[in-house]
Amino acid sequence: MAPLRFHEQFDHIQRSMPDVPLAMGPDDAGEFFYEKGVVLARDGEEALLVEDTVRAHFTATPDLDPAPVRRAGPQTNRTGVTRIRVGDPARGDGDPAVGHALRALRAHEARAGRPLVSRNHVVHLAVNACPGDEPVPVPSGAGLNPAPDTTLYDPDTAVGVLVVDNGLTHDHRDAELLAHVRGETQPAERDEQGVLRPYAGHGTFIAGLLAAVAPNTDITVCNGLNDAGAVLESEFGNRLFEAVDKHGWPDILSLSAGTCNGRTDGLLGVESFMRELRDHGTLLVAAAGNNSSATPFWPAAYAGLPEYADAVLSVGALRSDGEFGACFTNHGPWVTAYAPGERLTGVLAGLRTPVPYVYQHSTYDSCRFGFRYNCTCRHPHHTGLLSEERENTGGAADRVTFEGCAQWSGTSFAAPVAAGMVAAHMTAHKERDPRAARRQLLSSTTDVAEVRGAHVAALLPPTWRPVPVTRLAPIA
Known part of the structure; x- marks a missing residue:
């Protein structure tokens, strides 16, 4: 269970980003925050691989009932990554769709020897999601x-x-x-x-x-x-x-x-x-x-x-x-x-x-x-x-x-x-x-x-x- 301070900071950051549904991970351990229902992949062939692999995984596991897998942002940008929608963030308190998307790519990542997919983490001032104390x-x-x-x-x-x-x-x-x-x-x-x-x-x-x-x-x-x-x-x-x-x-x-x-x-x-x-x-x-x-x-x-x-x-x-x-x-x-x-x-x-x-x-x-x-x-x-x-x-x-x-x-x-x-x-x-x-x-x-x-x-x-x-x- 994440420390109380981390939960307080989660509340504060969620208020500052009201249009972005956030989750705490992994499994409420309080190591990071991330955007619900979205994963990141490199532009181009890797993004296509992620979309196809996740779509096939969800088709084979119909009880997950995700939103259609689709791009959720610009096709390309200078960072070389794109957002991919893999689930409906309004369904439940957790974020099983993102977890399943990450697991679906494990075999491909092992062969590639590098990450192909990632949560869309919240980057924040350093932090237990805040400075060591307040001034x-x-x-x-x-x-x-x-x-x-x-x-x-x-x-x-x-x-x-x-x-x-x-x-x-x-x-x-x-x-x-x-x-x-x-x-x-x-x-x-x-x-x-x-x-x-x-x-x-x-x-x-x-x-x-x-x-x-x-x-x-x-x-x-x-x-x-x-x-x-x-x-x-x-x-x-x-x-x-x-x-x-x-x-x-x-x-x-x-x-x-x-x-x-x-x-x-x-x-x-x-x-x-x-x-x-x-x-x-x-x-x-x-x-x-x-x-x-x-x-x-x-x-x-x-x-x-x-x-x-x-x-x-x-x-x-x-x-x-x-x-x-x-x-x-x-x-x-x-x-x-x-x-x-x-x-x-x-x-x-x-x-x-x-x-x-x-x-x-x-x-x-x-x-x-x-x-x-x-x-x-x-x-x-x-x-x-x-x-x-x-x-x-x-x-x-x-x-x-x-x-x-x-x-x-x-x-x-x-x-x-x-x-x-x-x-x-x-x-x-x-x-x-x-x-x-x-x-x-x-x-x-x-x-x-x-x-x-x-x-x-x-x-x-x-x-x-x-x-x-x-x-x-x-x-x-």
């Missing part, structure tokens, strides 16, 4: 952590970084740290009552971390993931292509979004984009996800595939002392390195005029992943709107006010810290190749941390200040 106000005058580097900005040598996320908050330029940041603002930053929407400021927070660790950067934030930070896999590749078409291929692409898919060979909807990224020489720095799981989280997990290992840096999160992995971080051999990702302090919103925020998730009495330190699952305590609605307790959600800065946790924020360290290495060593800088940085790193019993490379910015953690007594 927390910090006292007025509190310093940023990591503190801004004092390196001068030089437009002639600045490293180009493209952040694909939700857009910048409207007052981001009031922060001196973000003076050189360009990009798109988030179209629906606040609701009708002026309350900051959930995840608004996510892209701004990321840009601030990048600028603090590596000020000699030209940072562009692209609003490719708005509202709940969710998009269907069939559209995700297009969003990435649109970002680089508009802003150009950068030195470094910072991405704090993705999804699990239950496989170890990639995500069908981003295959074409990943091939182009590999050929362009851009380094993808991607968040490993916040499911506290070893299940590959894509696109970050491309770092574990030999043909992409040099082009992708996948980043997990360290807890606030930098010695161990954060409770929420994904882990495993496909995670390249870990960086600070718990209770970082950065720029959010409300720089010009304080802005209210209503919490969506309630904290827990103990860590939802079973850890014994004072983690963000339980502290600081607050009551959330989605939690109260799902539990039907009638309680009121807590409200806070942001005045520019916040603390926030997640691999979403460990990734830009690591991206900043690669960019800073490029500046310090006059290295123009981001992939060479990645190799040099990892080979020269002497800091290590412990994550699930393994000793891993820790990327710790010189201006980052570790914060001691309180270890809690075991529960009796």
